[in-house]
Amino acid sequence: MYIAMNRFKVVPGSEEAFEEIWRNRESRLEEMPGFVEFHLLRGPAGEDCTLYASHTVWESEAHFRAWTRSEQFRSAHRNAGANKPLYLGHPQFEGFEAVPGIRVGRAAEVGG
């Protein structure tokens, strides 16, 4: 299991507009092999920004990499620049690999 997160520092007062963009965004993730689930996460609010993170679960890093080279990816990011005034700096990417043999839980295992 691989989790791709992009961290956004959203300017105070722009939270609702930022969420609205994601709510209205047309997602083609479900067309992609190995895609499991996507959420937009709202994190801690600080004085100068509120942390948000896109949180996409993939079966493997290879599936994620294939998406970044796809037409669906280009289409999803075509207008991303227009939203830049809503957050500070650039989104910060972090990719995480689930360490095997440590999972606890009731949900079905995804991708070993």
Place this chain on the structure above:
Amino acid sequence: MYIAMNRFKVVPGSEEAFEEIWRNRESRLEEMPGFVEFHLLRGPAGEDCTLYASHTVWESEAHFRAWTRSEQFRSAHRNAGANKPLYLGHPQFEGFEAVPGIRVGRAAEVGG
């Protein structure tokens, strides 16, 4: 849905020992109402550390808060101090609330 993450900056060369601790840790998370799933995630490796994150999914923040006040929590963290030489500084906690109405995916919705 609520995701509780604790970020650890693991010292180079200590990755295997750090993972081993989590692998052998007795977890009582499954006893807790509202617990969904736990993974240990391995993130980007830098020059001075490798980022790891514990990643626990709960139905709600209230369920997570109840766990932090539980006997199961105290029991899980009793020997945590002994592992401190494996990582730099203190683990950094970040709690995330899934923004409603944005989820994409095939898995069943958890906790609305």
